[in-house]
Amino acid sequence: RLIQTLAEWLLEAQHTVILTGAGMSTESGLPDFRSNQGLWYGRDPQEIASVYAIKHNREDFVDFYRWRIKEVDKYKPHIGHHLLTRWQRQGLVQRIITQNVDGFHHQAESHDVIELHGSLRELYCMDCGHRTEAKRYLQEKGEVCPQCGGFLRPDIVLFGEMLDTQAIETAFAEARQAELFIVLGSSLQVSPANMLPMEAKEAGAKLAIVNLHDTLLDPQADLLIEGKVGEVLQKTDEWLNRK
Numbered sequence: 001r002l003i004q005t006l007a008e009w010l011l012e013a014q015h016t017v018i019l020t021g022a023g024m025s026t027e028s029g030l031p032d033f034r035s036n037q038g039l040w041y042g043r044d045p046q047e048i049a050s051v052y053a054i055k056h057n058r059e060d061f062v063d064f065y066r067w068r069i070k071e072v073d074k075y076k077p078h079i080g081h082h083l084l085t086r087w088q089r090q091g092l093v094q095r096i097i098t099q100n101v102d103g104f105h106h107q108a109e110s111h112d113v114i115e116l117h118g119s120l121r122e123l124y125c126m127d128c129g130h131r132t133e134a135k136r137y138l139q140e141k142g143e144v145c146p147q148c149g150g151f152l153r154p155d156i157v158l159f160g161e162m163l164d165t166q167a168i169e170t171a172f173a174e175a176r177q178a179e180l181f182i183v184l185g186s187s188l189q190v191s192p193a194n195m196l197p198m199e200a201k202e203a204g205a206k207l208a209i210v211n212l213h214d215t216l217l218d219p220q221a222d223l224l225i226e227g228k229v230g231e232v233l234q235k236t237d238e239w240l241n242r243k
């Protein structure tokens, strides 16, 4: 069985790196982006989640992120997030890299998580750099900087923006070190995150992908499990416990 193989590879590999996407959090209740019920389905993210939107469509931008911050606050990490934390403590997983901005790996107390796209935990002022908690966005005029009256934005990577250099460099270094690289719940359509699996593979890692639907890298995967992340991780954990 595929799950058994994943469990065996986890036990064998000296360095396992996990890359998660929005499919990691759908079982918590959050929608993903590119499925039929996803946030970007039938919608152009450039119009809402971009620097352009901050300039030309600010009201929709603030409404959208106010809603996102509220949504993320409504839900919490599921058993899958907690299992990754446990595997990390057991030495089965060396690094978690995520594209998610929900902060669920943090909430599940995983350590050294690389949040490639930032997080919705904090806002910062585009004018003076002042940082503050995201829940401020939920207040009226919450987007106005208390220090300088400038514009507060979520501390995430918007469309058309560069990723944090340190984060991306560490992520690529981890990928090159990996013996096993596991993708959990990502369509792998967004660069540069979607280049990490191939970076790992070219450096000799095995590539496993767990996803409900097709991803761009299915043909490159050494192990492909079509299923729900939370369920697959739970079944894998059962296998690990049998050993």
Ligand code: OAD
Binding pocket: 020, 021, 022, 023, 024, 026, 027, 032, 033, 034, 035, 038, 045, 099, 100, 101, 117, 156, 157, 158, 159, 184, 185, 186, 187, 188, 189, 190, 210, 211, 212, 213, 214, 215, 227, 228, 229, 230
């Ligand atoms: P996508 O929505 O593109 O892909 C999520 C994938 O997860 C889809 O292929 C789904 O089929 C799959 N999926 C959904 N629920 C699942 C489950 N329970 N188990 C397994 N698979 C499941 O999301 P990402 O690949 O994360 O950027 O998208 C990458 C980036 O695009 C995001 O980080 C976001 C977005 O614009 C920012 O927020 C900056």
Ligand code: ZN
Binding pocket: 125, 126, 127, 128, 129, 130, 145, 146, 147, 148, 149, 150, 151
């Ligand atoms: Zn300010």
